[in-house]
Amino acid sequence: MAEMKVGEVIRQPLPQAVNGTKSTPKQEFWRKFKKQKMALAAGFFVVILFILGIIGPFIAPFGAAEFDYDHILEGPSAAHWAGTDAYGRDIFSRILIGTRLSLFVSLLSVFLGSVGGTILGLISGYYGKWIDNLIMRFCDILFAFPGILLAIGIIAILGPGLGNVVIAISIFSVPIFARIVRSSTLQVKATVYVEATRSIGAKPRRIIWKHIFPGTLSSIIVNFTMRLGTAILTAASLSFLGLGAQPPSPEWGAMLSGGRDYLNNAPHVTFFPGLAIFLTVLAFNLFGDGLRDALDPKIKD
Amino acid sequence: MAEKILEIKNLQTHFTSDSGVVKAVDGVTITVNKGETVGVVGESGCGKSVTSLSVMRLLKDTPGKIVGGTIEFEGKNLEAISEKEMRLIRGNEIAMIFQEPMTSLNPVYKIGRQIAEAVQLHLKYDKRQAREHAINMLKLVGIPRAEEIVDEFPYQLSGGMRQRVMIAMAMACKPKLLIADEPTTALDVTIQAQILDLMRKLSKEGDTAIMLITHDLGVVAEMCDRVVVMYAGKVVEEADVFTIFENPKHPYTEGLLYSVPKLGQKVDRLDSIPGNVPTPSNMPEGCKFAPRCPKVMDICRQQDPDLLLIDKEHTCRCWLYQNSEVLEV
Amino acid sequence: MLKYFLKRLIGIIPILFFVSIFIFLFVHMIPGDPARLVAGQDASLADVQAVQRELGLDKPLYTQYAEFVKNIVQGDFGLSLKTKRPVFDEIAARFMPTFWLTFWSMIWAVLFGLVVGVFSATKRNKWQDYLGMFGAVSGISLPSFWLGLMLIQLFAVNLGWLPTGGMDSWKSYILPSITLGAGVAAVIARFSRSSLMEVMKEDYIRTGRAKGLKENKVVWGHALKNSMIPVVTMAGLQFGFLLGGSIVIETVFSWPGLGRLLIDSVSFRDYPVIQAEMLLFALEFILINLFVDLLYGVLNPQIRYE
Numbered sequence: 001m002a003e004m005k006v007g008e009v010i011r012q013p014l015p016q017a018v019n020g021t022k023s024t025p026k027q028e029f030w031r032k033f034k035k036q037k038m039a040l041a042a043g044f045f046v047v048i049l050f051i052l053g054i055i056g057p058f059i060a061p062f063g064a065a066e067f068d069y070d071h072i073l074e075g076p077s078a079a080h081w082a083g084t085d086a087y088g089r090d091i092f093s094r095i096l097i098g099t100r101l102s103l104f105v106s107l108l109s110v111f112l113g114s115v116g117g118t119i120l121g122l123i124s125g126y127y128g129k130w131i132d133n134l135i136m137r138f139c140d141i142l143f144a145f146p147g148i149l150l151a152i153g154i155i156a157i158l159g160p161g162l163g164n165v166v167i168a169i170s171i172f173s174v175p176i177f178a179r180i181v182r183s184s185t186l187q188v189k190a191t192v193y194v195e196a197t198r199s200i201g202a203k204p205r206r207i208i209w210k211h212i213f214p215g216t217l218s219s220i221i222v223n224f225t226m227r228l229g230t231a232i233l234t235a236a237s238l239s240f241l242g243l244g245a246q247p248p249s250p251e252w253g254a255m256l257s258g259g260r261d262y263l264n265n266a267p268h269v270t271f272f273p274g275l276a277i278f279l280t281v282l283a284f285n286l287f288g289d290g291l292r293d294a295l296d297p298k299i300k301d
Numbered sequence: 302m303a304e305k306i307l308e309i310k311n312l313q314t315h316f317t318s319d320s321g322v323v324k325a326v327d328g329v330t331i332t333v334n335k336g337e338t339v340g341v342v343g344e345s346g347c348g349k350s351v352t353s354l355s356v357m358r359l360l361k362d363t364p365g366k367i368v369g370g371t372i373e374f375e376g377k378n379l380e381a382i383s384e385k386e387m388r389l390i391r392g393n394e395i396a397m398i399f400q401e402p403m404t405s406l407n408p409v410y411k412i413g414r415q416i417a418e419a420v421q422l423h424l425k426y427d428k429r430q431a432r433e434h435a436i437n438m439l440k441l442v443g444i445p446r447a448e449e450i451v452d453e454f455p456y457q458l459s460g461g462m463r464q465r466v467m468i469a470m471a472m473a474c475k476p477k478l479l480i481a482d483e484p485t486t487a488l489d490v491t492i493q494a495q496i497l498d499l500m501r502k503l504s505k506e507g508d509t510a511i512m513l514i515t516h517d518l519g520v521v522a523e524m525c526d527r528v529v530v531m532y533a534g535k536v537v538e539e540a541d542v543f544t545i546f547e548n549p550k551h552p553y554t555e556g557l558l559y560s561v562p563k564l565g566q567k568v569d570r571l572d573s574i575p576g577n578v579p580t581p582s583n584m585p586e587g588c589k590f591a592p593r594c595p596k597v598m599d600i601c602r603q604q605d606p607d608l609l610l611i612d613k614e615h616t617c618r619c620w621l622y623q624n625s626e627v628l629e630v
Numbered sequence: 631m632l633k634y635f636l637k638r639l640i641g642i643i644p645i646l647f648f649v650s651i652f653i654f655l656f657v658h659m660i661p662g663d664p665a666r667l668v669a670g671q672d673a674s675l676a677d678v679q680a681v682q683r684e685l686g687l688d689k690p691l692y693t694q695y696a697e698f699v700k701n702i703v704q705g706d707f708g709l710s711l712k713t714k715r716p717v718f719d720e721i722a723a724r725f726m727p728t729f730w731l732t733f734w735s736m737i738w739a740v741l742f743g744l745v746v747g748v749f750s751a752t753k754r755n756k757w758q759d760y761l762g763m764f765g766a767v768s769g770i771s772l773p774s775f776w777l778g779l780m781l782i783q784l785f786a787v788n789l790g791w792l793p794t795g796g797m798d799s800w801k802s803y804i805l806p807s808i809t810l811g812a813g814v815a816a817v818i819a820r821f822s823r824s825s826l827m828e829v830m831k832e833d834y835i836r837t838g839r840a841k842g843l844k845e846n847k848v849v850w851g852h853a854l855k856n857s858m859i860p861v862v863t864m865a866g867l868q869f870g871f872l873l874g875g876s877i878v879i880e881t882v883f884s885w886p887g888l889g890r891l892l893i894d895s896v897s898f899r900d901y902p903v904i905q906a907e908m909l910l911f912a913l914e915f916i917l918i919n920l921f922v923d924l925l926y927g928v929l930n931p932q933i934r935y936e
Contacts, residue, residue: 141645141649145908147871149892155896156895229771270779273776277773388842454932456932
């Protein structure tokens, strides 16, 4: 009989009282997540962002393309909270309206990437052998390029534009999800209950979707959230480089890029869109960290 | 009367967690005399390891805290001295061997360096002397090719060899007290005997007292002069080793003894103690052993018994002996 | 060790092979006829066919690939469509500026990240830890181009201490490398903190304390080296991130490196240059990872001696 180390004894959760109710995974998740004040606040901010993404254009005090040549490059004031740009457009309104673009681009691209990656990862992990080899070599190739370089390469082929940014980001998200899903598939596959299902003759497709996929779901969710932040950053970077959204689109990266020429006398034109990107990405990252700690403590950075 | 080297009096070590306080050690008194080997016996989670970590003040990084009692080493209160003074004692006057030889050595440093470290620190040897000393210690603990092993990494050694290294490391500064926390549990049976022989030899030669923490009564019989039996954070019985084996008083000690097979004894089945150790969050009222005790009485479920002196140097915490003299309240 | 080294070295060969196929096919994925692109929109059909023959586009694909590999091994990447100069020369002139920028960014980012991470781990759950980790998550969330522009605004425009861009003196390096390294420093800080905290739970840490070592010695002597093994791997992966980041940063700081050349080439559709740059970046990334693998072996005695 191996005695437990002191540390282990302490780390072990105390057993539930015999007559007490056993908490469901959902309650357990909520209990752990609630403890993380920062993640909770970030989650709240993310919810507000999504609401703004929907209603932004309706509550913005000015239109995205409302020119006002009497008030160009003005600093923040009561009328224009974040000042105006070189065409006299209200920067605050443009940021509000642009929220939808940033969220949509990142959600769509990470979604496409995660679907592709999950399917590849499940196949790779479940079937193994040559198909696993093939898929993993494919991932190795994509991994040989830094993400943004791959995106630039893809845009070099497809041409600039926000739609192509979505394609580029989803392509370089595929191998990331494929690897994560593959490794959790291998773990779940090794568990007894999958072995048992297999032994009673269930079809592979059924085993994958009914038994393995749910087991990998938590790591997919955590990584999905984390990738959203990265996707927003990448999309903004590409727009900043002139490869993504084109002016006069109120995309944050494109707005920032347009403000570069006025850095000397009107830094607010670059400051506020950048702040919006920063806060949004920060919220997604903090939220993702919280999810990870509450949902899947095994995943590290 | 022998000279006391370690005197733990009414030690209380509690762990604070999300769901409340766990009294891992709840009023433990243990005395170790000079050159003597004392066995501390009990099942997993009875608080014996926590007691040893409390003595070494190694509860850092755990939620554990000493909340009561005193620990005196050679008359010095270890709870009262500064961390700096404590460091001069750790590894020097009190050394410790742990259960897991496989993980207790640092994988990225050579064996010699890990032994020499303590030697340089406490004996103020220079690098060369410390290395010499490390080689000598390795020879002393019976490691072949000591001159080569000193430059090898832990992963190159087997578990038994690593435990020898741990012993060499612990004995390098000639400690007055060695705390061995399950030193043989992780090892093969044949290796166990060798390691125990080695510990006995070294303690005789260096006049080192040993506090041997174990759940293995075979080890106790072989090594110890005196035995302290612990259950659920408390001492339930203490006596010299012969008395414990020949004339155990506490039903728990009896249970432990009956669950060990004896050679030449014909029994149909081994008696085991029914039930499990109560979890800290689920402690029974009264005597902690009552739910599992074959001799349980009504009073056992209501009130925890005191530790009673039932014979010369034989104490027991049980209502069966309530007519004996009360040693401790 | 030698066996380990050889195994790693052989391991990159298939990756190199597939990457070269990928980059070779890259040009073929461009919509439209590459020969028409090279010859120009106004070229006659005969001219286009001439170009086709010249580029070997009329030959079967595998012959083209063999040619392609043969050429790049000899350092021949073709001519830039924009300058009509050899791509190799174009790139060679840009290589060192990017190398030094990424080098200095990596150095400060790893050192600074490590110090913050170790400090946070030793002050676990105290305000210093929270501050360090909030700083780190902010560092990860910062759009680098925005950070760069704000630093220019503050230190170059307002204070006038440092140049706004270009590569003239050591002062030119300060702002770009801070900007480029910030994200990596943040990742390293987070990772080394969690790695160190993981190691601090190990039994041998307790052994070190039981020897009477000072806590500082336990952390910096016994724990750090063990916790560095995964951090080194992480740092290697982050180097790819740096290479990617340099593309954006070079544009912000008008840095005469590979990244800006790439962006210029993409706007000009200068495919031979893009192709060569992608290959170079991938090669660099693969080599860095190889180097990291070897470093991992050096740190981990179990690999070093087997």
